[in-house]
Amino acid sequence: MSHTPHHPHHGLAQFEKLSEYLDRELDELTCQDIERHAKNCIACRVCLETLKQTVMLCHSINHDEKPVPPDFAIRLKETIKALCRDKG
Amino acid sequence: MSISQNPRTPNDDDTELIIQINSGRTDLFPELVRRYEQKLYNFGIRMCRDVQDAEDMVQDTFLNVFRYLKDFRFESRFKNWLYRVATRTCLKKKRKSLYAPEEELSLDYFLPGEEAAIPARVPDWAAAPLDQLLNEELGNRLRQAVHELPESYRLVLVLRDMEGFSTSETARILNLSESNIKVRLHRARLFVRQKLTDYFDHEPYTPSSPSWSCPV
Numbered sequence: 001m002s003h004t005p006h007h008p009h010h011g012l013a014q015f016e017k018l019s020e021y022l023d024r025e026l027d028e029l030t031c032q033d034i035e036r037h038a039k040n041c042i043a044c045r046v047c048l049e050t051l052k053q054t055v056m057l058c059h060s061i062n063h064d065e066k067p068v069p070p071d072f073a074i075r076l077k078e079t080i081k082a083l084c085r086d087k088g
Numbered sequence: 089m090s091i092s093q094n095p096r097t098p099n100d101d102d103t104e105l106i107i108q109i110n111s112g113r114t115d116l117f118p119e120l121v122r123r124y125e126q127k128l129y130n131f132g133i134r135m136c137r138d139v140q141d142a143e144d145m146v147q148d149t150f151l152n153v154f155r156y157l158k159d160f161r162f163e164s165r166f167k168n169w170l171y172r173v174a175t176r177t178c179l180k181k182k183r184k185s186l187y188a189p190e191e192e193l194s195l196d197y198f199l200p201g202e203e204a205a206i207p208a209r210v211p212d213w214a215a216a217p218l219d220q221l222l223n224e225e226l227g228n229r230l231r232q233a234v235h236e237l238p239e240s241y242r243l244v245l246v247l248r249d250m251e252g253f254s255t256s257e258t259a260r261i262l263n264l265s266e267s268n269i270k271v272r273l274h275r276a277r278l279f280v281r282q283k284l285t286d287y288f289d290h291e292p293y294t295p296s297s298p299s300w301s302c303p304v
Contacts, residue, residue: 016195019274025255046207047281049214053221054281058234058249060218061227068129072143079147080121083154084114 015044022052102166110158117157121150124167128174134234134246135178145181149174164260171251172261175243191238198278213284213293221293233283237276244269245276 014034020026021034038045068076102120109116128149132142152173160169213221234242234250247258248269255273259266 016274019277020270023255025270042208046210046214049210050285051277051281053214053216054277054284055249056218057222057226057230057284058245058277058280060222061230062250062252064227065126065130066133068125068146069139069143072129072146073125076121076125076143076147076150077118080118080150080154083151084117087114087154 014038015047018044018048018051019055021048022055100162100165103162106157106160106162106166110160117154120153124170125150127167128170131171131174131246131251132178134231134250135239135242137235141181145174145178148181149177152177164257168253168257168261171247171253172263175247175261178243179239193238193241193275193279195275195278198275198282211285211288211293212295213288216293216295220295225291226287229287230280230284233280236283237279241272241276241279244272245280248273249277 014037017026017030017034021031026034034048038048102123105116105120109120125146128146129142132145133139136142136145149170153170156173160166234245237245243262244258247253247261248255253261255266255269259269262269264272
């Protein structure tokens with residue numbers, strides 16, 4: 001497959017919108033422009049695919065929720081209890 | 089009719105509880121804390137430099153929520169309002185404003201470079217299944233990259249890509265325009281992407297690499 005040589009300013013408009021493209025926040029026509037450009041421009045295709053994976057990794061680590069440390073949970077509970085008692 | 093009798097978001101799971109608290113049942117406030125303490129703690133450790141700062145942020149946020157809950161107008165989900173309070177608590181703690189000048193991430197820095205530096209194909213890590221790719225080391229590297237972001241970019245990325253708020257919700261939480269959120273999010277993602285690219289340049293992923301025993 002032949003690739004269109006990448007020029008830093010060629011496709012700049014598409015480059016700026018890659019996140020909106022991944023978030024499905026663009027209209028159909030702009031999506032098609034990006035897809036057409038990425039098909040022929042390896043630099044932008046690499047950027048798009050690595051950016052997409054980066055976003056998916058960020059989403060994934062969100063599932064790794066740490067529990068509240070027990071000593072802090074107790075301290076917080078006591079603080080809130082005292083607050084409720086004072087204002088109640 | 090008072091706002092509390094006519095909430096605009098009746099489907100919010102917290103509405104009934106908030107109405108009761110605001111009508112004098114302050115003894116129910118700990119239930120509101122119980123519902124959100126873990127979520128807020130995890131937001132804190134994504135935003136703050138250390139665990140102590142995260143704990144302080146959580147406690148100060150709930151103290152502020154207790155103080156200002158009567159001002160909650162049910163114009164958004166309670167969770168969104170809570171994060172609005174939390175982000176302000178976070179910024180106030182650092183004596184910084186969201187609008188204060190800080191390091192900007194220029195888009196030019198992230199533009200694909202000269203042809204010689206452009207890879208010939210999409211790297212393997214970008215196409216790998218997440219369950220094979222994500223391990224403890226990569227998870228730590230990713231968290232570190234997020235922490236290296238300038239704060240206003242980190243806030244946007246954490247709210248959008250980790251806490252799951254939409255662009256419009258994030259804009260309301262941070263009191264910024266949606267276009268501003270989109271610009272910051274894109275640059276923040278490009279920054280993290282660059283850090284991951286650097287990481288995989290040194291620790292290449294190959295499809296045959298065994299999956300790690302301690303997945304994140």
